[in-house]
Amino acid sequence: MSDIAIKVENLGKSYRLGTVGTRSMARDIMGLFSGTQKEKANENTIWALKDVDFSIKKGDAVGIVGKNGAGKSTLLKLLSRTTAPSTGSIKVSGKISSLLEVGTGFHPELTGRENIFLNGAIMGMSNRDIRAKFDEIVEFSGVARFIDTPVKRYSSGMYVRLAFAVAAHLETEIMIIDEVLAVGDVDFQKKCLGKMKEVTGSEGRTVLFVSHNMSAVKALCNYGLFLEKGTLRSTGPVQAVTEAYTAANKGLIETSDLADRTDRSGNKSVILVDYYAEDMAGNRIETVLTGEDIAFCFTLRCGPEKARNVDFGLNFYDPEEANMGVLYSSYQAVYFEMEPHQLMRIKCVVPNFPFTIGTYKVGTRIVVNNEESDWLLGGAGFISVENGDFYGTGSTGFTHPYMTNFLGRWIHEVQK
Amino acid sequence: MEVPGINFLAIPLKEKENWSLEIRPKANLFDLKFKEFWQYRDLITLFVRRELVPTYKQTILGPLWFILQPLLTTLIYSLIFGAIARIPIGGMPQIVFYLPGIVLWNFFNSSFLKCSSTFISNAPIFGKVYFPRLVLPVSGMLASLVNFFIQFGLFLVFFLYYYLFSDYQLHPNWHIALLPMLILTVAFYSLGFGMMVSAFTTRYRDLTHFLAFGTQLLMYATPIIYPMDIVPDKFKWINSINPLSPVFEGFRQSFLGIGQFQTQNLVISFGLGILIFFTGLILFNKAERTSIDTV
Numbered sequence: 243m244s245d246i247a248i249k250v251e252n253l254g255k256s257y258r259l260g261t262v263g264t265r266s267m268a269r270d271i272m273g274l275f276s277g278t279q280k281e282k283a284n285e286n287t288i289w290a291l292k293d294v295d296f297s298i299k300k301g302d303a304v305g306i307v308g309k310n311g312a313g314k315s316t317l318l319k320l321l322s323r324t325t326a327p328s329t330g331s332i333k334v335s336g337k338i339s340s341l342l343e344v345g346t347g348f349h350p351e352l353t354g355r356e357n358i359f360l361n362g363a364i365m366g367m368s369n370r371d372i373r374a375k376f377d378e379i380v381e382f383s384g385v386a387r388f389i390d391t392p393v394k395r396y397s398s399g400m401y402v403r404l405a406f407a408v409a410a411h412l413e414t415e416i417m418i419i420d421e422v423l424a425v426g427d428v429d430f431q432k433k434c435l436g437k438m439k440e441v442t443g444s445e446g447r448t449v450l451f452v453s454h455n456m457s458a459v460k461a462l463c464n465y466g467l468f469l470e471k472g473t474l475r476s477t478g479p480v481q482a483v484t485e486a487y488t489a490a491n492k493g494l495i496e497t498s499d500l501a502d503r504t505d506r507s508g509n510k511s512v513i514l515v516d517y518y519a520e521d522m523a524g525n526r527i528e529t530v531l532t533g534e535d536i537a538f539c540f541t542l543r544c545g546p547e548k549a550r551n552v553d554f555g556l557n558f559y560d561p562e563e564a565n566m567g568v569l570y571s572s573y574q575a576v577y578f579e580m581e582p583h584q585l586m587r588i589k590c591v592v593p594n595f596p597f598t599i600g601t602y603k604v605g606t607r608i609v610v611n612n613e614e615s616d617w618l619l620g621g622a623g624f625i626s627v628e629n630g631d632f633y634g635t636g637s638t639g640f641t642h643p644y645m646t647n648f649l650g651r652w653i654h655e656v657q658k
Numbered sequence: 659m660e661v662p663g664i665n666f667l668a669i670p671l672k673e674k675e676n677w678s679l680e681i682r683p684k685a686n687l688f689d690l691k692f693k694e695f696w697q698y699r700d701l702i703t704l705f706v707r708r709e710l711v712p713t714y715k716q717t718i719l720g721p722l723w724f725i726l727q728p729l730l731t732t733l734i735y736s737l738i739f740g741a742i743a744r745i746p747i748g749g750m751p752q753i754v755f756y757l758p759g760i761v762l763w764n765f766f767n768s769s770f771l772k773c774s775s776t777f778i779s780n781a782p783i784f785g786k787v788y789f790p791r792l793v794l795p796v797s798g799m800l801a802s803l804v805n806f807f808i809q810f811g812l813f814l815v816f817f818l819y820y821y822l823f824s825d826y827q828l829h830p831n832w833h834i835a836l837l838p839m840l841i842l843t844v845a846f847y848s849l850g851f852g853m854m855v856s857a858f859t860t861r862y863r864d865l866t867h868f869l870a871f872g873t874q875l876l877m878y879a880t881p882i883i884y885p886m887d888i889v890p891d892k893f894k895w896i897n898s899i900n901p902l903s904p905v906f907e908g909f910r911q912s913f914l915g916i917g918q919f920q921t922q923n924l925v926i927s928f929g930l931g932i933l934i935f936f937t938g939l940i941l942f943n944k945a946e947r948t949s950i951d952t953v
Contacts, residue, residue, distance in 0.1 A: 249677075257951060319785075319950075320681065321681075322786075322787065322788055323681060323788035324784060324785055324786065324787065324788055324950055325947070325948055325949075325950050325951055326681070326682075326683060326685070326947035326948050327681060327682070327683050328683055329683055330682075330683070331680060331681060331682045332679075332680070332681040333677040333679070333680050333681075334677060334678060334679040334680070334681070335676070335677050335678050335679075336678060337678070338679070340786070340787055340788070349708050349712065351711070351712040351715050351716075352708065352711065352712070356707070356711075359704055360704045360705075360708060363698070363700050363701035363704050364701060364783070364787055364789055365787060366697075366698070366789065367700075368700050369700045369703075392715075
């Protein structure tokens with residue numbers, strides 16, 4: 243028996259553009275008679291995935307990287323059989339389970355216990371398998387006390403933890419995971435990463451992992467697939483593939499779903515369309531150590547008119563929405579200028595990051611010519627902080643969460 | 659005799675590829691995947707539970723709702739069709755006449771409606787995880803069946819009361835032995851039609867608007883609130899082309915002994931039901947492969 247877990251040949255998926263209505267019905271009926279299925283595939287179809295070939299060995303942990311719209315989700319959908327391909331084939335050896343979104347099929351009225359069974363069965367486990375794993379699942383999720391409470395009374399964190407716990411204990415040879423690590427608190431994320439390492443490492447299962455987070459991909463995977471515009475751009479050892487991906491994206495300014503948010507006030511002459519944080523080596527990060535240098539990166543988009551005197555402000559909130567500190571570029575006499583419809587990336591490097599352990603919400607506000615232009619009311623994102631070497635002495639200092647560290651110059655005199 | 663130079667064993671046997679799953683654009687239309695379906699039987703039990711339990715959670719009357727609903731419907735029918743419209747019901751007590759039809763119709767109607775909305779109401783979960791989609795219509799049908807048995811028990815209570823303690827002439831007869839076949843026929847029709855509708859609605863929503871109207875029409879074309887023998891001759895064809903007629907007439911006839919039930923009509927209806935079921939299943943399997951692209 244060969245050691246290939248998944249073999250994909252000439253895989254493609256097309257979607258028909260436009261709405262479904264009477265005309266599409268007419269076309270369907272015409273298609274039935276003329277039998278020209280292939281000729282129809284022209285003007286109004288787009289290929290979300292085209293001519294993709296690869297094979298994955300058993301026990302490999304494969305990271306799938308690519309920009310939004312590169313075809314990652316389509317590939318996962320095809321592999322997890324939620325939709326059928328338009329061309330080509332996928333051959334699989336072993337049982338596949340997909341973890342495209344945790345908590346799929348949870349019913350709010352049912353208790354945690356009932357939902358574990360339901361969710362497990364949806365993922366293809368038998369009642370006997372679930373019973374055998376039940377205690378382990380509850381233990382991992384940490385919601386033992388509430389196991390007989392309907393899940394609609396759960397906090398969102400508990401909900402996600404329980405759902406991940408079920409998914410992580412599936413006994414399948416091949417697991418597909420799509421960005422699930424973006425949920426839960428820092429501790430639970432670590433637990434998830436640990437569990438995933440265990441799954442790929444000691445248990446020897448095959449894992450496909452989709453993420454935008456290159457450091458997570460590098461930490462978890464040994465092999466990579468880089469998709470671009472629906473085709474496979476490169477495959478190989480994870481280091482090479484993530485490097486290719488990073489190189490391909492250099493100098494490219496991306497917008498994210500921040501642009502579509504509606505919880506904002508201001509005249510929108512310049513708005514925030516993307517936020518992330520970087521370490522000094524240019525890797526995207528979600529966690530920083532106290533005392534490390536960090537760059538907060540913001541992408542701004544200018545409206546139809548030129549904007550002068552753009553003043554950018556950021557601040558940090560603790561979980562109780564208390565403001566921990568504010569910095570506007572104008573405080574340091576820095577202003578930006580933007581041309582109509584221009585995208586601009588602003589990096590704010592904060593040396594010696596002062597806050598102690600915790601997860602801080604990052605707030606932003608843009609002011610143009612002393613008028614509020616864009617204020618994201620729900621914040622632009624989060625930054626998690628772990629205690630680090632703020633003082634440069636190896637001391638973590640006062641490690642209470644949500645505090646600010648500061649340096650002092652110490653002078654002493656002795657009474658004569 | 660040995661042929662020099664040719665050694666058959668040296669030709670490597672092509673390693674037989676042994677995949678557990680192959681995904682291709684087109685599937686065999688008649689591959690109904692029963693084996694895979696069977697592997698997910700635990701999921702069916704859980705879905706049935708999921709259908710039934712929340713119906714009475716957070717209600718004061720709880721499981722009583724399972725029997726209150728047909729009782730109230732019977733009350734309304736007795737008032738409108740019995741007391742006001744005065745439709746003759748063969749000298750039967752009203753509750754014993756209306757209840758069996760209502761109970762069986764509830765089974766058909768709820769199973770059909772659950773099944774016909776399969777792709778639309780489950781689109782979020784279908785977009786994320788694969789399991790044989792047939793699990794959902796079947797568990798919807800089974801949940802309706804459980805409901806049916808509870809309500810059928812209610813009917814039996816009334817039936818026995820009138821049979822044992824009243825002067826009404828109820829004639830239960832050997833047709834009761836056909837009950838499993840009657841129930842199966844209803845199950846086949848509700849699943850078959852339901853799967854056809856759900857397959858069609860993945861692309862065109864028109865049918866969903868027609869459903870409430872269509873099921874109501876079908877209900878009046880089925881002998882539920884009236885016995886078949888009072889139908890005027892010029893409308894008799896409606897009952898005779900409606901494959902559900904012999905089922906409902908037979909259901910009532912087996913307990914009450916009234917009506918125009920003929921066994922061969924039921925057999926025809928049963929056969930047609932199986933045909934409808936498999937047609938529905940084929941269309942459903944075809945639709946499930948790409949349903950999430952269009953819903």
